[in-house]
Amino acid sequence: MNANNEGTSYRENMKIVFQDEAIVIIDKPGGLLAVPGRGAEKQDCAATRLCRLFPAMIVQPAVHRLDMYTSGLMVFAMTTEAHRLLSQRFARREVNKRYTAVVQGVLEKDGGEIRLPFRLDPDNRPLQIYDTLHGKIGVTHWQKIAVQGANTRVVFIPLTGRTHQLRVHAAHPLGLAAPIIGDSLYGSGRDGAQMLLHATHLGFRHPTSNAPVEFFSEPPF
Numbered sequence: 491m492n493a494n495n496e497g498t499s500y501r502e503n504m505k506i507v508f509q510d511e512a513i514v515i516i517d518k519p520g521g522l523l524a525v526p527g528r529g530a531e532k533q534d535c536a537a538t539r540l541c542r543l544f545p546a547m548i549v550q551p552a553v554h555r556l557d558m559y560t561s562g563l564m565v566f567a568m569t570t571e572a573h574r575l576l577s578q579r580f581a582r583r584e585v586n587k588r589y590t591a592v593v594q595g596v597l598e599k600d601g602g603e604i605r606l607p608f609r610l611d612p613d614n615r616p617l618q619i620y621d622t623l624h625g626k627i628g629v630t631h632w633q634k635i636a637v638q639g640a641n642t643r644v645v646f647i648p649l650t651g652r653t654h655q656l657r658v659h660a661a662h663p664l665g666l667a668a669p670i671i672g673d674s675l676y677g678s679g680r681d682g683a684q685m686l687l688h689a690t691h692l693g694f695r696h697p698t699s700n701a702p703v704e705f706f707s708e709p710p711f
Contacts, residue, residue, distance in 0.1 A: 512572040512698045520561040562689025575697035588691035589646040593668035601633035604659040628652040
């Protein structure tokens with residue numbers, strides 16, 4: 491099932507991967523907001539489209555976020571109880587997430603862990619900046635998959651869920667020092683261009699049955 495082709499979707503329609511009485515899993519295209527922003531031009535988003543597709547869905551169904559130009563898997567709640575339980579699982583880090591990205595340059599190491607404190611720069615929103623005093627630690631495991639010409643394909647496994655965590659960890663000199671291709675905020679990407687970051691795996695316990703569920707999505711790049 492596909493949502494209506496409206497607004498700012500980048501290359502394809504929002505795709506419904508799974509839906510039942512408690513949750514909806516989508517494959518969000520890069521270029522589509524996850525939730526509404528400020529202003530009339532930022533009301534078209536994944537959450538709004540889902541509420542239009544499923545009238546019984548709660549008004550604010552988003553449990554987590556993906557950046558606008560990050561594509562891939564997201565879970566939304568159909569009910570208030572499902573939202574509460576899923577939010578608790580995200581807060582307790584009981585949700586398994588995995589991302590595929592292509593970063594600038596050839597990485598020498600095969601993998602590792604990145605731990606960096608960072609926070610919002612209030613004078614340059616939404617930029618996140620490194621700050622050992624006031625920043626909150628973000629932790630990411632990463633693994634090199636392949637060298638692609640002058641770039642490297644990697645897998646990111648975030649253990650925390652800070653804003654722009656993977657983008658900051660990729661670009662910062664104390665991280666990979668290798669911005670994600672297409673990142674216009676932390677790299678050299680053009681604003682509005684496709685960013686090569688895709689949420690490929692999402693695993694958690696279903697809020698109704700408590701059974702483990704897993705969803706997978708191949709990157710579009």
